[in-house]
Amino acid sequence: MSDTRTESTATAAHHVPADLPDRIQHYIDGEFVDSADGDTFDVLDPVSNQTYLRAAAGKKADVDRAVAAAKRAFEEGPWPRMLPRERSRVLHRIADIVESRDARLAELESFDSGLPITQALGQARRAAENFRFFADLIVAQADDTFKVPGRQINYVNRKPIGVAGLITPWNTPFMLESWKLGPALATGNTVVLKPAEFTPLSASLWAGIFEEAGLPQGVFNLVNGIGEDAGDALVKHPDVPLISFTGESRTGQIIFANAAPYLKGLSMELGGKSPAVVFADADLDAAIDATIFGVFSLNGERCTAGSRILVQREVYDEFVERYAAQAKRVIVGDPHDPRTEVGALVHPEHYEKVMSYIEIGKSEGRLVAGGGRPEGFPTGNYVAPTVFADVAADARIFQEEIFGPVVAITPFDTDEEALALANGVKYGLAAYVWTNDLKRAHNFAQAIEAGMVWLNSNNVRDLRTPFGGVKASGLGHEGGYRSIDFYTDQQAVHITLGKVHNPTFGKVETHEATDLDDPDPR
Numbered sequence: 227m228s229d230t231r232t233e234s235t236a237t238a239a240h241h242v243p244a245d246l247p248d249r250i251q252h253y254i255d256g257e258f259v260d261s262a263d264g265d266t267f268d269v270l271d272p273v274s275n276q277t278y279l280r281a282a283a284g285k286k287a288d289v290d291r292a293v294a295a296a297k298r299a300f301e302e303g304p305w306p307r308m309l310p311r312e313r314s315r316v317l318h319r320i321a322d323i324v325e326s327r328d329a330r331l332a333e334l335e336s337f338d339s340g341l342p343i344t345q346a347l348g349q350a351r352r353a354a355e356n357f358r359f360f361a362d363l364i365v366a367q368a369d370d371t372f373k374v375p376g377r378q379i380n381y382v383n384r385k386p387i388g389v390a391g392l393i394t395p396w397n398t399p400f401m402l403e404s405w406k407l408g409p410a411l412a413t414g415n416t417v418v419l420k421p422a423e424f425t426p427l428s429a430s431l432w433a434g435i436f437e438e439a440g441l442p443q444g445v446f447n448l449v450n451g452i453g454e455d456a457g458d459a460l461v462k463h464p465d466v467p468l469i470s471f472t473g474e475s476r477t478g479q480i481i482f483a484n485a486a487p488y489l490k491g492l493s494m495e496l497g498g499k500s501p502a503v504v505f506a507d508a509d510l511d512a513a514i515d516a517t518i519f520g521v522f523s524l525n526g527e528r529c530t531a532g533s534r535i536l537v538q539r540e541v542y543d544e545f546v547e548r549y550a551a552q553a554k555r556v557i558v559g560d561p562h563d564p565r566t567e568v569g570a571l572v573h574p575e576h577y578e579k580v581m582s583y584i585e586i587g588k589s590e591g592r593l594v595a596g597g598g599r600p601e602g603f604p605t606g607n608y609v610a611p612t613v614f615a616d617v618a619a620d621a622r623i624f625q626e627e628i629f630g631p632v633v634a635i636t637p638f639d640t641d642e643e644a645l646a647l648a649n650g651v652k653y654g655l656a657a658y659v660w661t662n663d664l665k666r667a668h669n670f671a672q673a674i675e676a677g678m679v680w681l682n683s684n685n686v687r688d689l690r691t692p693f694g695g696v697k698a699s700g701l702g703h704e705g706g707y708r709s710i711d712f713y714t715d716q717q718a719v720h721i722t723l724g725k726v727h728n729p730t731f732g733k734v735e736t737h738e739a740t741d742l743d744d745p746d747p748r
């Protein structure tokens with residue numbers, strides 16, 4: 227048992243939302259439907275670990291039906307043909323509805339996923355913001371035009387691609403779904419969403435929200451189910467030219483291979499083992515607060531979690547001592563309690579995985595906080611915020627994504643050593659650097675293998691920036707215009723002005739250099 231501060235919430239009664247559904251169906255072509263074979267799977271509440279609802283377990287037949295509806299809506303329906311500002315209005319209405327129901331959405335999300343209620347509320351609001359952001363972006367979008375006076379005008383037609391397959395994880399489900407739904411719909415595609423099987427509750431609410439906002443029938447389709455069944459069928463469906471996936475790197479590899487025969491457009495946001503590098507000259511108070519939040523928020527089930535903290539030797543002992551003390555004060559509790567900072571992990575399978583890493587960590591590092599189930603929580607998927615110090619670079623808890631409230635701290639002496647440690651894992655999603663030396667900060671950012679770097683900053687970002695990782699953390703980027711690029715075909719149109727300069731094929735015996743040899747009209 228750990229000594230984590232639990233007294234304020236351990237005794238709180240577990241909150242069960244009113245009017246909780248006990249079954250979830252698919253949503254296909256504007257109707258809620260069961261699976262063709264009637265199959266369902268159980269969904270557990272992470273506090274009681276009891277089945278609280280059964281969700282339709284989609285298979286190939288259900289995916290076929292959903293894709294057919296989405297394809298019909300794309301080929302025959304109004305959505306891809308609407309003006310950007312007309313689609314934008316619908317997206318703003320979606321954002322309005324999400325905002326107006328944020329408390330209920332957060333309550334259900336928190337119950338289903340085990341996320342602390344205050345964080346679930348923030349994520350619901352961020353989902354609304356995602357829709358608003360893409361609603362605005364799509365009307366601000368200026369098509370590229372390249373003019374060569376007197377010779378040529380070149381412009382780019384952006385066209386929606388078709389049926390986008392969206393496959394999402396369970397860690398902050400509603401928000402991450404909105405991050406794909408927003409741009410896919412803004413650009414005029416139709417979609418089939420396959421949400422994570424651990425947390426299907428909030429995804430089922432999109433249907434009602436979209437209907438109310440006036441999204442035409444068939445544009446949004448939802449198929450619940452196990453990844454290897456419903457997800458696999460979506461990836462292999464020949465009428466789905468795009469797959470946007472967020473999840474584990476291993477699943478990303480499988481999807482990459484399965485999509486290869488169809489040469490699909492793929493966007494992959496995958497796992498991470500992100501470093502937070504704390505130099506001796508850093509503002510330690512700020513660095514400690516940010517790195518505590520960085521790994522323990524969202525229950526540590528966060529792809530961008532700073533789960534490896536590298537600390538310069540001069541301040542190492544002080545950092546470890548203060549960090550461990552603060553980690554012990556993080557409040558573990560019932561997800562619905564507004565005081566709770568770390569709730570219950572999503573599912574007993576995931577809980578077992580995180581606990582097994584904690585056991586491994588006990589022989590790989592020095593346990594300075596947490597280390598197991600917190601006191602006062604005999605049941606439920608609760609894990610005390612756990613801190614290992616003196617962790618070596620080849621330790622499994624340094625190398626492998628745990629995706630829970632567990633952090634490894636490692637000392638370093640020089641900038642070169644810090645960089646080698648930071649880059650010495652297979653992942654490259656995020657990195658956090660704490661130093662007051664401006665040159666060092668920028669040089670470090672340049673050299674670090676990460677898709678996103680935060681300098682003296684918490685994980686806060688402008689939605690216009692690219693989001694994505696390098697190495698095993700992803701393929702491609704979404705965010706801002708990168709999302710617009712991913713969800714559209716870019717067709718280049720070239721118009722010659724004035725006299726057409728044709729090569730003289732068939733008219734002369736030998737050819738001088740022609741426009742064919744030098745195709746750039748500039």
Ligand SMILES: NC(=O)C1=CN([C@@H]2O[C@H](COP(=O)(O)OP(=O)(O)OC[C@H]3O[C@@H](n4cnc5c(N)ncnc54)[C@H](O)[C@@H]3O)[C@@H](O)[C@H]2O)C=CC1
Nearest residue numbers: 394395396421422453457458473474477495496497498529
């Ligand atoms: N880079 C990023 O933006 C983010 C990455 N993640 C990553 O997600 C992972 C946690 O989420 P999980 O749900 O456990 O990931 P997962 O890879 O197990 O599942 C993600 C989704 O893929 C589906 N799936 C599983 N096997 C499939 C297959 N063979 N074909 C098609 N679909 C399949 C699942 O049903 C689920 O909907 C972590 O590794 C985390 O780092 C999570 C959030 C953000």
Ligand SMILES: O=C(O)/C=C/C=C(\O)C(=O)O
Nearest residue numbers: 397527528529530531693
């Ligand atoms: O900021 C985003 O768009 C995505 C954030 C994803 C997470 O919070 C995460 O899992 O790290």
